[in-house]
Amino acid sequence: MSPSAAAPALEVLRHLIAAGHRPAALIGNWFGHRAVVAADVEMTPCAPADLFAAPAPCAGDPWSFGHRPYSGRAAQGVADCVALLSDDGTWSLSGPASSNEADPARGALLEAIAAAESSAMNEGEDGAGIVKLGWDGGDRASHRRAVNDCRQAIAAGEVYQACISTRFHAQLPKGVEPLAHAAGWFCERALHYQPARAAFLPGNLDAGVPIVASLSPEEFLIRSGRRVSETPIKGTIPLDRDPRELLASDKDVAENIMIVDLVRHDLGQVAEVGSVEVTDLLSVRPAPGVWHLFSTVEARLPEGLSHAELLEACFPPASVTGTPKIRAAQLIEQWEPVDRGVHCGCIGAAHGEDLELNVAIRTAEYESDPTSGEVRVAAGVGGGITIGSDADAEWAEIEAKATPLLE
Known part of the structure; x- marks a missing residue:
């Protein structure tokens, strides 16, 4: 667009x-x-x-x-x-x-x-009038520990991959x-x-x-009547790199395919038997500041399944947890020092038989401190970790994804 x-x-x-x-x-x-x-x-x-x-x-x-x-x-x-x-x-x-x-x-x-x-x-018009936020630098040390802990869990056979997230914070000036x-x-x-x-x-x-305020590039659940699709993102390089590098990366391709299998499982819990299919595998597309690998899984839902039941079966999104999903979520809670909040959840709307939700990545959350009344802004950024991940390379990916939020 x-x-x-x-x-x-x-x-x-x-x-x-x-x-x-x-x-x-x-x-x-x-x-x-x-x-x-x-x-x-x-x-x-x-x-x-x-x-x-x-x-x-x-x-x-x-x-x-x-x-x-x-x-x-x-x-x-x-x-x-x-x-x-x-x-x-x-x-x-x-x-x-x-x-x-x-x-x-x-x-x-x-x-x-x-x-x-x-x-x-006009582009940049609002920028001149917005009070700039003084973002912190994120918790790189905790992220490094989490990446290394995740690689150890993969080596031990507890998970195949997991998404590790970090949070950036800023204080909204008084007044x-x-x-x-x-x-x-x-x-x-x-x-x-x-x-x-x-x-x-x-x-x-x-x-x-x-x-x-979400700048998400990722679809979660897109439902129209009895048809539903998910388009998870897994695989990332900065926008100034050759996008063909993604398809040549064993790490990124394996990461994406594992999440596609998890999405197939999630939708399969509520979809009509035999209706779940992968309709697009490993498409390279641009997103704010980066290139991503996208894949799409579609399914047909049974008559009478509510939006809430569909969401409950598939939440949290596969791309921000890991495989196997339940164990990955348990370990993520141990590895990440603070709760994710809205980050990695979903945002959207429902109208009649239609439901559309994004994955709440590249998202800023403005919250009021219940004691002081001061407003703090948080932005979460994460990435998928496999046995082949390097903590420094993963932090570089975090910075590339965070650029549209923090610059």
Whole structure:
């Protein structure tokens, strides 16, 4: 997607924030559109198993936005009217209130669209007005220990591979409004890097729900009716390298294929017997700052399977855990010194029979300290570890992936 394709939706998001709204936005490739934008979404915490656990879906349902963190409480919010940006650059409204001229959300969206069409968002424009965050350097020593511990566990036969993550942190200066800062941070980077599955949710800091701004390139669950797909990412090199190196790397190819097998297993728990198939194996594609190896697994679901049941069977995403999944998750909890939070969970929306979620990587989380009230920003970055991994090379991969977040 070109910068001009993302700009209209980001401009609408900026106008909604400026007008005092609390918008949610999915920007990139979502639900067959370039963007899905809601004017106001009240995010409330919920149990992870309750996310998208609505009654049997139908075409007239509202849009439900939410995130399920790798660790911690999930959160969701509902919008009766959203704006959809089509491939030809035109806007339309969707949801049960989309034709109600008295609906405040409908009016807010139309006003923001009109304002966006009379202005233009240029790359770097937001950057001049955003208070820059002073990110720390991450915990390289703990990451090195975790990589070496993982290699020992692989040698001992406990796991075949695992994803090891680290966290970068920054403090939001006092007096800076968190939602406006997060939206500006998100718009600047989404315009520049064009992530495929970008997502912005307004959070609810008073209720302990973080503001999330995700530049994710990775699909988790993409469901339309009874068809579902997952497209895990495994295998990474910096963008300035020759992408053919990925397919020539035994380590990266083996890592990807192992995760494909895990995705087949996850979907196989709930899919119709014999319907799980790999439809794309080892495709090299660009993502913000890097080249990645992508593969796609598709399946057919039985009649009556809810979004919540599908999510429960497949969570956490295969690409951010390891094989075998349960043991890898147990070891990750021991190896990583802090909880992952939203990082490595999922973010997205449900509408009727459709569900689309990203994998919450390349994602910033704005959280309020319950004691001091200060707002801290965290960004998690990780990578897959195999027996052939080198701790210094893995940290270099972390830095390449972190560049779009921290620069």
